[in-house]
Amino acid sequence: MDNDLFKDFYYKELERKEIVYNRLQWTLSIWVVLFGAILFCFNNFKDVEELKVYFWTSLILSILSLSVAAIFIGISLWGRKILYLPKPSQLDSHYKVLQDNYNGYVGYENQAEIEFSKYMNNLYIKCADSNIKRTDKKVHFSNLSVIAMIISVVFLVLSFSIGAKKLFDTDEPIQKVQIMNSQVKPENEVYLILIREE
Numbered sequence: 001m002d003n004d005l006f007k008d009f010y011y012k013e014l015e016r017k018e019i020v021y022n023r024l025q026w027t028l029s030i031w032v033v034l035f036g037a038i039l040f041c042f043n044n045f046k047d048v049e050e051l052k053v054y055f056w057t058s059l060i061l062s063i064l065s066l067s068v069a070a071i072f073i074g075i076s077l078w079g080r081k082i083l084y085l086p087k088p089s090q091l092d093s094h095y096k097v098l099q100d101n102y103n104g105y106v107g108y109e110n111q112a113e114i115e116f117s118k119y120m121n122n123l124y125i126k127c128a129d130s131n132i133k134r135t136d137k138k139v140h141f142s143n144l145s146v147i148a149m150i151i152s153v154v155f156l157v158l159s160f161s162i163g164a165k166k167l168f169d170t171d172e173p174i175q176k177v178q179i180m181n182s183q184v185k186p187e188n189e190v191y192l193i194l195i196r197e198e
Contacts, residue, residue, distance in 0.1 A: 006124030013131040017197055020138050024076055027145055045163025058159040065152035072145035076138045
């Protein structure tokens with residue numbers, strides 16, 4: 001059997017590995033943004049008065065969901081080694097051993113090429129199978145981390161909506177500027193301004 005098919009499987013799987021790795025980088029970036037949003041909620045709304053239990057419950061659930069997402073991202077990135085083909089020097093030495101074994105036997109002139117082709121097919125199959133399993137596991141745990149982050153976003157939006165009222169409430173005194181109109185116009189065009197707090 002021609003080893004071009006297995007070679008294509010191997011190289012396509014290496015390309016897929018790069019795509020999954022880039023996707024994991026985006027997932028990690030979104031995780032960092034969500035972590036920043038949780039810190040913002042915690043710092044700005046920690047003394048919320050109304051619906052305090054609901055606020056803290058939703059914020060804690062958001063933190064827990066984001067922690068689960070971090071675990072899944074860590075599992076996705078953790079030590080999944082990709083199998084690569086042997087070095088060209090190793091392949092060349094294996095081919096030379098095959099040539100030495102079959103050289104000089106009548107009827108076996110092409111046997112070294114046939115055995116080397118079988119050897120390469122087995123290498124491509126072994127490496128491609130291993131890489132497919134590892135990449136599929138990365139994709140699976142990456143998807144689980146995205147689901148956990150979506151759950152975290154739901155609880156984060158809920159806690160933000162409870163605490164956002166505090167952003168718009170202003171308890172600071174309002175200063176009013178009132179220009180007093182007098183019947184007599186001053187000579188130097190200076191007006192009396194009265195500032196008072198309410």
